[in-house]
Amino acid sequence: MVLRELHPNLKLLSHNSQLTLHGCPRKFYLYRMLKKQLAEGIERGDIHTDFGGIVGYGCQQLLTGSPRQKTMVEMLSKWRLELEEDTEKRQKKTFFHALHAVEKFENFLLERLGNYELVMLDGEIEEPAVELGFEIDCGGGFSYRGLLDALLVNKSNGNFAVWEGKTTSGRADEAMYRNSNQGLSYSVVVDAIAKRLGQPTGASYEVLYGVYKSVAEEWELFPVKKNYVDRAMWIKSLLLDIERIQQYADAELFPMHGEHCYNYFRQCEYFGVCNMSDTYLVGDSEKVEQLKEDDGKYFFKFTLDELVAAQLEKMELELNL
Numbered sequence: 001m002v003l004r005e006l007h008p009n010l011k012l013l014s015h016n017s018q019l020t021l022h023g024c025p026r027k028f029y030l031y032r033m034l035k036k037q038l039a040e041g042i043e044r045g046d047i048h049t050d051f052g053g054i055v056g057y058g059c060q061q062l063l064t065g066s067p068r069q070k071t072m073v074e075m076l077s078k079w080r081l082e083l084e085e086d087t088e089k090r091q092k093k094t095f096f097h098a099l100h101a102v103e104k105f106e107n108f109l110l111e112r113l114g115n116y117e118l119v120m121l122d123g124e125i126e127e128p129a130v131e132l133g134f135e136i137d138c139g140g141g142f143s144y145r146g147l148l149d150a151l152l153v154n155k156s157n158g159n160f161a162v163w164e165g166k167t168t169s170g171r172a173d174e175a176m177y178r179n180s181n182q183g184l185s186y187s188v189v190v191d192a193i194a195k196r197l198g199q200p201t202g203a204s205y206e207v208l209y210g211v212y213k214s215v216a217e218e219w220e221l222f223p224v225k226k227n228y229v230d231r232a233m234w235i236k237s238l239l240l241d242i243e244r245i246q247q248y249a250d251a252e253l254f255p256m257h258g259e260h261c262y263n264y265f266r267q268c269e270y271f272g273v274c275n276m277s278d279t280y281l282v283g284d285s286e287k288v289e290q291l292k293e294d295d296g297k298y299f300f301k302f303t304l305d306e307l308v309a310a311q312l313e314k315m316e317l318e319l320n321l
Contacts, residue, residue, distance in 0.1 A: 004249045005181060009033055009291050010144040011245075015182040018241055025244075029254035030270050032291070033282045048264070049260070051093040052167040054079055055212055058102035059165050062109060063118050063150050072099055091169040092214040101167070101212045101219075107283075108163050108210070108219040116152040116161060116208075130281040133298035134189045142242050145298060146176040146185055151193070152208070160194050162186045163204040163284065170210040177222050183207040184234035187226035191310055203228055203314065204245070235308055 007034040021028040037217045054075050061071040079095050119129040127153035136144040150163040164183065166172075177183065187205040210223040248254045261271050268274070273281065280289060 004246075004252070006246065006249050007033065007285050007288060007290075008139070008141060010249070011140070012291060013142060013144045013238070013241065014139070014146055016179065018238075021241060021245070021261040024257040025248055025254040026256035026274050027270055028250075028269060030274060031262070033285065033288050047091075047093050048167075048169075050079070051098055051214070052165075054095070054098045055101045055105075056165045058098070059105050059223065060150055062102065062105060063152075063163070064128040065118075065129060068103070068106065071102065075099065075102065081251045092217065093167075093169065097214060097217075100217065101214070104219060105210075105212070105218065108221075111134060112219075113152070113163075113208070113210075115155055116163075117153040117155055119153050119160070120211045122209070125298075131297075132300070134302070135297070135298040136189070137301070138238065138242060139301045139304060142183070146182075147297075148186055148189070150189065151231070158199070159202055160190050160199065161208055162190055163208050163210065166209060166211045167214060168211060169214050171194050172213055172220050172222070174222050174224075177207075177209040177211075178224050180224075181234060181237065183209070183224055184230055185224055185238075185301065188231045188234055188307055188311075189294070189300065189302070191231065191314075192307055193289075193300055194308065196300065200286040201314075202309075226251070228311055235304065235311065238304075267273060 012032065016029065017032070020031060057078060058075050061074065061126050062068070066074075075098065076095070079098075120126045121123065121129055121132075130149065132148040132151050134146055134148070148162050149165050152161045152163050153159070154161060162183070165188070166177075186207055190205050191201050204225045204227040207224045207226060209224060211220050211222065212218075212225055213220065256274055261268050279287070
């Protein structure tokens, strides 16, 4: 069977695009083929994403040692939403609540993360490992990209750990994070980063999920360990997603999953039009602009073969012990 050639936009993968693919392949297709630039969130102002983004930025700045006052001024310059409606006030997601969240993070940093420090990356100048970009070449034109909120090192044993900040207006539960594919991708990459930096690699890595509960106004920590078996399974899952995308293209059908037409308290942005033909919505797919993003933000680049080899090596060592 001759494989149908895929548009390059459909070969750009990330944690968010995988979630979209799993939820509704039709949305994944339209999102990649109708957007004019590469983005992983809905572009219109959204209090939930904006609040999470600004709190995450403030926490990253404090991790680098930036003074609190300077951090808060920079947070103000990045706040996009002009109006704060009753919903935001009720869920405590206004700008001033974001400042409060970052203030509380200072104590949380000392109490729960005091045994960790931020990794500094060597280069022409030392760079703090925050918003650390990585890209995995998966072959066949496919790539997987991601950004680590921060890369930390345990001061006691020298092991690396990933800091991943989250916000929620509800309750937080370990089950929301323990088996996250996002955390698995991070642990695979951290293993490779440790090797690249000449640091000892471990059988497992921690992903530290710090969750700020806006209504309760408190932080909660969920440390999750990812072992080499988990990491190998993530690689296999990624390959299956790539195979699935190719199968959809060969069948000339990215199916719509109607149960996802309403998510996160709103209709899908393509609701009501996604059932129209590709010819009407997309036109000639060969003329669709290729999505691009600044490659400079991806500090570490790996091939999937490198990552597979590293995990196989760990499995062999474990079996021989």
